[in-house]
Amino acid sequence: MNLLVCISKTPETTAKIDFVNDSKEFNTEGVQYIMNPYDEWYALVRAIELKEALGGTVTAINVGPAANDIIIRKALAIGADEAVRIDAEASSASFVAKQISAYASDKSFDIIFTGKESIDYNGSLVGSMLAEYLGLPFLSYVSKLDINDGKATVSCDIEGGVELMSLNPPFVLSAAKGLAEQRIPNMRGIMMAKRKPLNAVEAVEHNDSTRVVRYSMPPEKSGVKLVDPENMDELVRLLHEEAKVI
Amino acid sequence: MSVLVYVEAVDGKYKKTAYEACSYGFRLAQMNSANLVALTNADSQTASELASYGVKTVVCFQSEDLHDSAVLSSIIADAAAKYVANAVILTDDSRSKALLGRLAVKLDASAVSGASSLPESASEFQVSKSIFSSKAIGHYSLDSAKKVISVARNSVGIHENAADLSHEEFDASGYTSSIELIEVKRVKGTVPLPEAELVVSAGRGMKDPGNWGIVEELADTLGATTACSRPVSDSGWRPHHEHVGQTGIAIKPNLYIAIGISGAIQHLAGVNNSKTIVVINKDPEAPFFKAADYGVVGDLFDVVPRLSEAIKRQKNS
Numbered sequence: 001m002n003l004l005v006c007i008s009k010t011p012e013t014t015a016k017i018d019f020v021n022d023s024k025e026f027n028t029e030g031v032q033y034i035m036n037p038y039d040e041w042y043a044l045v046r047a048i049e050l051k052e053a054l055g056g057t058v059t060a061i062n063v064g065p066a067a068n069d070i071i072i073r074k075a076l077a078i079g080a081d082e083a084v085r086i087d088a089e090a091s092s093a094s095f096v097a098k099q100i101s102a103y104a105s106d107k108s109f110d111i112i113f114t115g116k117e118s119i120d121y122n123g124s125l126v127g128s129m130l131a132e133y134l135g136l137p138f139l140s141y142v143s144k145l146d147i148n149d150g151k152a153t154v155s156c157d158i159e160g161g162v163e164l165m166s167l168n169p170p171f172v173l174s175a176a177k178g179l180a181e182q183r184i185p186n187m188r189g190i191m192m193a194k195r196k197p198l199n200a201v202e203a204v205e206h207n208d209s210t211r212v213v214r215y216s217m218p219p220e221k222s223g224v225k226l227v228d229p230e231n232m233d234e235l236v237r238l239l240h241e242e243a244k245v246i
Numbered sequence: 247m248s249v250l251v252y253v254e255a256v257d258g259k260y261k262k263t264a265y266e267a268c269s270y271g272f273r274l275a276q277m278n279s280a281n282l283v284a285l286t287n288a289d290s291q292t293a294s295e296l297a298s299y300g301v302k303t304v305v306c307f308q309s310e311d312l313h314d315s316a317v318l319s320s321i322i323a324d325a326a327a328k329y330v331a332n333a334v335i336l337t338d339d340s341r342s343k344a345l346l347g348r349l350a351v352k353l354d355a356s357a358v359s360g361a362s363s364l365p366e367s368a369s370e371f372q373v374s375k376s377i378f379s380s381k382a383i384g385h386y387s388l389d390s391a392k393k394v395i396s397v398a399r400n401s402v403g404i405h406e407n408a409a410d411l412s413h414e415e416f417d418a419s420g421y422t423s424s425i426e427l428i429e430v431k432r433v434k435g436t437v438p439l440p441e442a443e444l445v446v447s448a449g450r451g452m453k454d455p456g457n458w459g460i461v462e463e464l465a466d467t468l469g470a471t472t473a474c475s476r477p478v479s480d481s482g483w484r485p486h487h488e489h490v491g492q493t494g495i496a497i498k499p500n501l502y503i504a505i506g507i508s509g510a511i512q513h514l515a516g517v518n519n520s521k522t523i524v525v526i527n528k529d530p531e532a533p534f535f536k537a538a539d540y541g542v543v544g545d546l547f548d549v550v551p552r553l554s555e556a557i558k559r560q561k562n563s
Contacts, residue, residue, distance in 0.1 A: 013512045122376065
């Protein structure tokens with residue numbers, strides 16, 4: 001199968017989040033970056049598993065500057081065969097979706113994988129935009145994917161359950177927890193990744209119509225009120241009368 | 247000109263988020279001197295409920311293909327064109343996650359998922375949204391003439407505005423799906439985590455999966471849904487679907503009780519939008535206490551059963 005995995009770069013999960021330039025820019029100073037966990041742990045690994053079982057090629061694609069190559073090389077070390085970087089800042093979900101759709105439109109990918117969301121902007125938009133640009137079916141929050149005789153059976157997470165569906169490729173999906181287990185690249189993978197192709201391509205024109213104009217921090221809690229562990233009636237009273245949540 | 251809200255009835259009933267989306271749509275419609283039109287899969291009797299939340303026109307359609315975002319987004323986009331909508335409002339849930347991007351592309355619209363505020367005015371259209379897994383808030387400017395927005399639960403509230411309702415039908419028979427829906431499986435009995443208002447969550451401080459009885463007892467007593475931290479689900483102590491946090495489910499309940507969870511930044515990211523947080527931990531230095539409203543420093547094996555008993559006493563009084 002011809003598989004495309006969209007990977008994005010995000011601050012690592014414990015990164016300190018703050019803003020500069022009048023709260024108009026994310027403060028990148030000292031921030032370590034990682035491959036978005038949903039892209040790496042679930043989307044990429046399931047694509048590699050399918051390739052190992054059925055044959056084919058896994059291509060990883062990222063929209064970003066040359067500094068992202070280190071993250072793209074990690075995707076190759078985990079087991080992607082080749083990679084593409086679209087040389088532009090990933091300024092919005094629609095920009096990223098537009099770039100990837102422009103690249104993928106004439107490549108006959110069977111399945112295009114995205115993560116269910118990026119852990120920075122939490123939009124869950126790229127997958128469904130990409131599907132619409134390419135005119136393909138889209139399955140979101142996929143926690144199980146099997147291919148039998150070319151036909152896909154898919155479980156999509158919904159509130160309190162799953163929808164079990166079946167369809168023929170090509171399609172786009174977003175990957176959720178459960179789709180695969182995280183893989184740690186081994187030394188051989190890391191060495192081989194250095195020789196695998198990573199091609200930078202030019203971006204196409206696209207105007208963003210949704211922009212982050214300012215950032216702020218959530219209101220801080222006013223401080224914890226400690227309750228005597230012997231007196232749970234007092235906690236219940238506070239939850240009932242003060243917080244009014246029970 | 248109108249504002250179109252898409253609200254889905256599940257098993258013939260609306261959830262609270264449907265009324266929140268209508269309330270949001272109504273206030274947006276007021277700003278634009280527009281009418282609020284609701285598109286819904288419900289029958290017209292069920293759909294009449296929406297009149298209480300400012301809906302002027304309810305448009306009912308029938309489709310077996312709601313699971314296919316290609317079909318459903320086409321129905322919504324065509325209805326938006328028919329009713330000349332400049333904004334489409336959705337609930338923020340698994341359904342809208344599949345729809346929002348498609349609609350934005352189809353309508354050439356600006357899009358924000360999980361908006362937690364209304365714009366100040368129709369002319370300066372900015373809304374806020376929780377980002378960086380609830381560690382920050384982004385203020386988004388929606389510059390296209392058309393907007394597609396899903397509304398975060400428990401953020402803008404429900405506002406009743408009785409309206410005279412007119413009923414219309416939308417013919418959705420001409421849309422065909424390429425995805426076969428085999429089965430919908432739902433956990434019976436408990437409220438799903440993303441929709442739960444009361445959540446009881448436990449972590450490694452429980453020491454052993456066999457100790458979860460006291461957590462379940464507390465959840466049953468409260469009518470709450472159970473959750474857990476990542477190490478607990480990764481060790482297979484509890485099912486994956488209970489994992490709340492940055493890489494699990496992000497939740498926004500009224501009450502979150504954290505038992506034996508230290509409060510790593512990745513865990514806080516998924517839960518600190520909860521209205522009230524109670525932390526029970528024997529370590530007074532646990533970072534979670536900094537994010538809590540109420541704290542109990544003590545042995546969870548004593549405190550949790552005591553809390554269940556106290557809740558029973560309060561319910562019986």
